């Protein structure tokens with residue numbers, strides 16, 4: 001009897017801790033302080049000038065030149081790189097839609113759905129990522145660009161076929177010669193050209209205007225959301241100028257008893273069949289199958305629904321709620337969620353015209 005009572009007392013004690021020691025109040029930062037905190041969290045604005053852009057994303061491995069960007073852009077929009085000439089990079093990464101396709105799972109060659117039910121991520125600002133793909137397996141846009149051309153469910157072309165097709169095309173032969181020298185249509189150069197174009201696809205929005213000194217660029221709600229984002233720890237994972245893409249982290253980080261009781265985030269009530277706290281459509285478990293995923297870039301996130309690697313969540317508010325509960329261990333209230341969403345919307349922007 002005694003041990004039971006002691007156990008109950010201890011459990012009761014632990015359960016009431018949050019009441020006795022409420023979490024520390026959130027800081028209230030004025031505009032100047034918000035900018036200082038942003039810099040401290042490595043959140044910076046996207047440059048307006050070509051100079052600034054080149055400092056940020058140019059690389060000696062693949063120097064950006066106007067001709068290379070023009071070639072990369074042509075290839076990006078041209079279905080010539082898919083077996084049946086119907087699919088281009090732009091089919092799944094629509095630039096005006098935030099650089100993704102707004103479908104839960106990608107659809108490619110002959111309507112094939114991504115076998116792991118993977119959601120197309122955005123290409124805007126992808127050059128700023130240290131890790132690309134949902135499991136973070138590649139590190140540069142040049143490395144990345146070779147993948148979709150070959151994937152049977154995306155463009156389904158071998159490197160040899162891609163090179164042959166472009167070599168037979170007078171326009172491309174000429175463009176490749178201009179950029180890389182005569183007879184230099186190679187798969188590596190295809191990847192370089194597309195990569196150079198992607199490096200120029202950076203976006204600026206209200207958030208950048210605010211960081212650059214325009215106090216009225218953000219609403220009071222967005223400023224409160226920005227405070228929460230930094231003070232509560234979202235920025236610890238969604239870090240850097242791209243607000244993400246710098247780490248591979250476990251998701252979900254925390255588990256709750258009710259995850260195992262049969263609740264699901266979909267309206268259906270059913271017993272859990274997966275270890276995920278929501279439907280793990282597609283059964284992709286990230287890096288080494290251990291639920292480690294690349295932390296996504298949140299720039300333009302308001303325009304890239306649905307969310308998560310498998311596109312299982314439609315609503316940004318719900319994505320923020322899940323993040324606060326499972327990644328921070330402190331579920332946001334509805335008004336905190338609204339403020340955070342107002343902040344995330346300020347991360348939407350337009351592609352900066354660097355004059356290419």
Ligand code: HEC
Nearest residue numbers: 088089092106107108118119120121126132133134148154
């Ligand atoms: C059939 C749709 C489809 C096509 C076509 C396609 N992609 Fe993708 N793309 C995806 C999907 C799905 C992923 C995520 C795959 C993964 O994580 O394993 C992705 C990932 C990416 C990423 C990584 C972004 C990130 O944040 O991880 C970049 C960059 C990218 N694609 C660029 C391109 C380029 C360039 C082309 C053309 C050569 C292309 N894509 C063609 C669907 C597509």
Ligand code: HEC
Nearest residue numbers: 233234237249251293294295296307308309319323324327
């Ligand atoms: C421990 C690291 C970590 C923390 C802290 C964190 N996130 Fe995330 N976040 C991730 C990972 C990893 C994913 C990708 C999960 C997946 O796709 O399965 C993600 C995905 C997201 C997405 C969906 C993006 C998309 O394109 O699908 C949003 C929105 C988001 N996080 C917002 C937030 C907000 C807001 C906070 C703070 C409340 C936060 N995150 C805290 C790691 C983190």
